[in-house]
Amino acid sequence: MTTDTMRALVATGYGEPEQLTIAELDVPRPGPGQILVKIAASTINPTDLRVVTGGYRDLVDLEFPYTLGNEFAGTVVEAGPGVSQYGVGDEVFGLALPRQLRLAADPVRPSLSTGALAEFAVFEADTPAVAHRPAALDPERAVALPIAGGTTLAIMDTAKIRPGETVLVIGATGAVGLTLIPALAAAGAEIVATARTAEAADLLSSLGAGRTARYDDYPEDVDVVLNLALSADGLPSAARSLRPGGRLISIVFPPPDPSQLGRDDVELGYVMHMGDESTGARAVAEAALAGRLSTPIARRYALADGVEAATDYARRHPLGKIVVTV
Numbered sequence: 001m002t003t004d005t006m007r008a009l010v011a012t013g014y015g016e017p018e019q020l021t022i023a024e025l026d027v028p029r030p031g032p033g034q035i036l037v038k039i040a041a042s043t044i045n046p047t048d049l050r051v052v053t054g055g056y057r058d059l060v061d062l063e064f065p066y067t068l069g070n071e072f073a074g075t076v077v078e079a080g081p082g083v084s085q086y087g088v089g090d091e092v093f094g095l096a097l098p099r100q101l102r103l104a105a106d107p108v109r110p111s112l113s114t115g116a117l118a119e120f121a122v123f124e125a126d127t128p129a130v131a132h133r134p135a136a137l138d139p140e141r142a143v144a145l146p147i148a149g150g151t152t153l154a155i156m157d158t159a160k161i162r163p164g165e166t167v168l169v170i171g172a173t174g175a176v177g178l179t180l181i182p183a184l185a186a187a188g189a190e191i192v193a194t195a196r197t198a199e200a201a202d203l204l205s206s207l208g209a210g211r212t213a214r215y216d217d218y219p220e221d222v223d224v225v226l227n228l229a230l231s232a233d234g235l236p237s238a239a240r241s242l243r244p245g246g247r248l249i250s251i252v253f254p255p256p257d258p259s260q261l262g263r264d265d266v267e268l269g270y271v272m273h274m275g276d277e278s279t280g281a282r283a284v285a286e287a288a289l290a291g292r293l294s295t296p297i298a299r300r301y302a303l304a305d306g307v308e309a310a311t312d313y314a315r316r317h318p319l320g321k322i323v324v325t326v
């Protein structure tokens with residue numbers, strides 16, 4: 001290591017993405033079981049912004065400055081004591097929550113970091129949410145995958161779609177939805193996907209959606225509803241779309257309660273993806289290299305333009321992932 005300070009995308013208090021800033025911080029040091037990674041790419045995600053706008057304030061009271069960033073690809077530049085999985089020069093990628101969000105991480109092997117939207121970040125080495133990056137998966141393709149790809153694998157595992165089932169995907173135009181639609185198509189689902197614009201509808205059709213629906217106009221008698229967008233107050237209208245005995249699976253936090261569906265003749269499921277063995281970095285890399293998983297990238301930004309990246313993410317409805325290269 002030749003440098004002591006680095007640039008990072010930080011919040012200095014709760015506020016809108018326009019109030020984020022690029023700050024000069026000390027380079028973090030790896031402790032036992034940790035690796036220091038020179039970041040090549042990171043992303044902006046819903047959680048990044050929900051945390052800094054105060055959306056989870058009742059769960060965690062942030063200390064500032066708070067460095068954003070969950071997904072990363074980069075190169076190991078230092079390994080702390082006891083790290084056997086990685087050495088200096090290894091290319092790695094994955095998903096790790098900023099340490100202040102520890103209570104939302106896997107309690108057994110939490111994947112935590114000092115914040116990935118920075119030139120350097122420290123990660124825990126012993127977690128399936130982090131893995132070596134295969135050379136065939138470039139850093140930008142890799143960094144787009146851990147959340148949307150891992151969540152897609154987790155949804156497919158929970159939903160157990162049978163060929164010919166009708167599946168309504170609500171929130172299909174986000175990073176998760178655009179990764180999920182081809183997986184559903186490959187499973188033989190008849191897909192109805194929500195779209196707000198003609199551009200979104202065209203993209204969804206090209207990915208395998210047979211039909212699109214407006215946000216306020218769901219089809220009837222579907223077998224499965226996958227909710228990637230609605231909070232609890234929107235669930236009754238989503239549930240009305242199901243045939244009796246159908247299943248609604250949500251990924252939107254907090255986990256809903258069956259009493260919030262407005263009917264009791266359907267099943268409710270919830271998916272929480274934390275990056276375990278079956279959905280972590282190695283699993284998404286294998287699925288991507290096998291051609292089974294890909295997350296479209298909407299736009300790329302340099303870290304110096306990180307505030308613009310976060311603002312555009314919040315205001316411009318990107319179709320796909322916002323990747324920040326470092």
Ligand SMILES: NC(=O)c1ccc[n+]([C@@H]2O[C@H](COP(=O)([O-])OP(=O)(O)OC[C@H]3O[C@@H](n4cnc5c(N)ncnc54)[C@H](OP(=O)(O)O)[C@@H]3O)[C@@H](O)[C@H]2O)c1
Nearest residue numbers: 046151171173174175176194215228229251271272273317
């Ligand atoms: N439980 C888990 O493990 C897990 C994992 C990953 C993500 N998530 C959560 O899942 C959600 C989706 O994640 P993401 O990364 O795909 O987010 P995203 O990229 O922000 O996508 C959300 C999409 O939903 C659309 N949308 C908003 N309101 C809608 C409505 N009323 N009806 C239909 N579509 C609507 C948005 O389109 P417009 O803005 O154009 O309207 C946007 O395309 C987020 O809440 C995220 O926090 C949970």
